[in-house]
Amino acid sequence: xxxxxxxxxxxxxxxxxxxxxxxxxxxxxxxxxxxxxxxxxxxxxxxxxxxxxxxxxxxxxxxxxxxxxxxxxxxxxxxxxxxxxxxxxxxxxxxxxxxxxxxxxxxxxxxxxxxxxxxxxxxxxxxxxxxxxxxxxxxxxxxxxxxxxxxxxxxxxxxxxxxxxxxxxxxxxxxxxxxxxxxxxxxxxxxxxxxxxxxxxxxxxxxxxxxxxx
Amino acid sequence: xxxxxxxxxxxxxxxxxxxxxxxxxxxxxxxxxxxxxxxxxxxxxxxxxxxxxxxxxxxxxxxxxxxxxxxxxxxxxxxxxxxxxxxxxxxxxxxxxxxxxxxxxxxxxxxxxxxxxxxxxxxxxxxxxxxxxxxxxxxxxxxxxxxxxxxxxxxxxxxxxxxxxxxxxxxxxxxxxxxxxxxxxxxxxxxxxxxxxxxxxxxxxxxxxxxxxx
Numbered sequence: 001x002x003x004x005x006x007x008x009x010x011x012x013x014x015x016x017x018x019x020x021x022x023x024x025x026x027x028x029x030x031x032x033x034x035x036x037x038x039x040x041x042x043x044x045x046x047x048x049x050x051x052x053x054x055x056x057x058x059x060x061x062x063x064x065x066x067x068x069x070x071x072x073x074x075x076x077x078x079x080x081x082x083x084x085x086x087x088x089x090x091x092x093x094x095x096x097x098x099x100x101x102x103x104x105x106x107x108x109x110x111x112x113x114x115x116x117x118x119x120x121x122x123x124x125x126x127x128x129x130x131x132x133x134x135x136x137x138x139x140x141x142x143x144x145x146x147x148x149x150x151x152x153x154x155x156x157x158x159x160x161x162x163x164x165x166x167x168x169x170x171x172x173x174x175x176x177x178x179x180x181x182x183x184x185x186x187x188x189x190x191x192x193x194x195x196x197x198x199x200x201x202x203x204x205x206x207x208x209x210x211x212x213x214x
Numbered sequence: 215x216x217x218x219x220x221x222x223x224x225x226x227x228x229x230x231x232x233x234x235x236x237x238x239x240x241x242x243x244x245x246x247x248x249x250x251x252x253x254x255x256x257x258x259x260x261x262x263x264x265x266x267x268x269x270x271x272x273x274x275x276x277x278x279x280x281x282x283x284x285x286x287x288x289x290x291x292x293x294x295x296x297x298x299x300x301x302x303x304x305x306x307x308x309x310x311x312x313x314x315x316x317x318x319x320x321x322x323x324x325x326x327x328x329x330x331x332x333x334x335x336x337x338x339x340x341x342x343x344x345x346x347x348x349x350x351x352x353x354x355x356x357x358x359x360x361x362x363x364x365x366x367x368x369x370x371x372x373x374x375x376x377x378x379x380x381x382x383x384x385x386x387x388x389x390x391x392x393x394x395x396x397x398x399x400x401x402x403x404x405x406x407x408x409x410x411x412x413x414x415x416x417x418x419x420x421x422x423x424x425x426x427x428x
Contacts, residue, residue: 013385013387013399013404013412013423014229014399014402014404015229015399031405171227173227173387173421175412175413175414175423176412177399177403177404177405177409177410177412177425178405179402179403179404179405179406180403185227185228185229185391186400188228188393189391189393189394190227190228190391190393191245191390191391191393192393195391196391198227198389198390198391199389200389200420202416202421206414207387207414207416207421209227209389211391
């Protein structure tokens with residue numbers, strides 16, 4: 001079986017994984033885009049968003065690697081879109097256009113049932129109302145021995161962390177202070193959860209941390 | 215007038231500036247020593263503790279720089295020693311032996327009055343019972359236009375930050391998770407406090423962040 005992992009997840013110096021007031025105007029919350037400067041400038045991200053150019057180097061290598069060998073994704077509903085409450089219709093199809101960058105099944109945690117949504121390029125969004133265990137079970141069925149990536153946001157990652165399911169965390173510390181928003185580590189004892197192997201790799205715009213259980 | 219600054223202050227990835235259960239056995243709290251690996255291996259720290267050798271490079275440059283141009287220090291009582299409550303006698307003279315590495319006046323915040331303590335090499339510990347404003351006022355009188363360094367610990371730095379007195383923060387992020395202890399940023403909005411100029415410099419063992427007000 002593959003790993004259950006978090007990859008390329010951006011965190012501010014004060015521990016926030018997203019800014020405040022997420023919504024259509026600010027998908028990552030106020031100030032949240034700055035968290036991701038390290039990735040949006042890379043060659044990988046340019047290619048993914050069908051643009052020319054982009055930087056090569058350590059940050060790009062990590063960006064590329066974060067998309068490799070993934071058999072399924074799990075994400076919180078807020079990462080899928082700004083719609084809250086019951087789905088009014090099937091109009092919202094994610095932030096990523098007709099062909100999302102996943103190319104595998106993506107399990108979206110929600111309290112509100114919805115039919116699976118098949119997109120171009122191999123991505124199908126499945127809406128899971130049974131919580132993280134149920135999402136993990138479904139993801140394992142289709143991951144085909146590859147890794148399962150817990151995409152985000154903060155609340156989803158915290159749930160998987162606290163339940164002990166995550167084997168590997170690749171966090172990317174961006175040199176900014178967000179001041180408010182969703183704090184990744186608040187009340188979470190990474191060391192007590194067993195993440196005692198910590199590797200630091202300096203990127204061009206951010207610091208990469210790989211935490212695994214010892 | 216010089217700056218009022220924090221320098222070479224170590225923080226864990228999850229935002230802790232000291233471990234839990236500080237005391238004589240663990241001056242920096244449980245796990246706290248690991249926070250300071252980056253500095254204790256440097257040439258500057260070796261020299262300061264009268265040992266041969268030590269590393270040169272970025273970490274050492276920052277360690278050296280953190281001790282330059284300082285006219286006065288302010289520190290919390292727990293940084294001065296493990297004694298709590300009223301001073302039973304004048305026995306405790308700090309963690310640093312007969313000749314502390316400060317060589318200037320050091321103002322120690324405490325609720326319990328005590329006579330000034332003159333050490334070898336120019337360090338005199340003054341015990342301040344009037345709070346941070348009173349300490350700052352005394353420090354300014356003697357700093358002679360040089361910088362005033364707020365040494366620590368977390369609680370002291372938080373008080374000076376929240377009161378808006380600090381001009382410059384040099385924080386050093388060590389690649390470890392402490393999980394518990396005193397969290398530096400909890401409830402503190404560095405961005406709202408005006409620290410919007412953030413510079414990142416990769417050291418050998420840790421990441422240096424210089425935050426100043428824009």
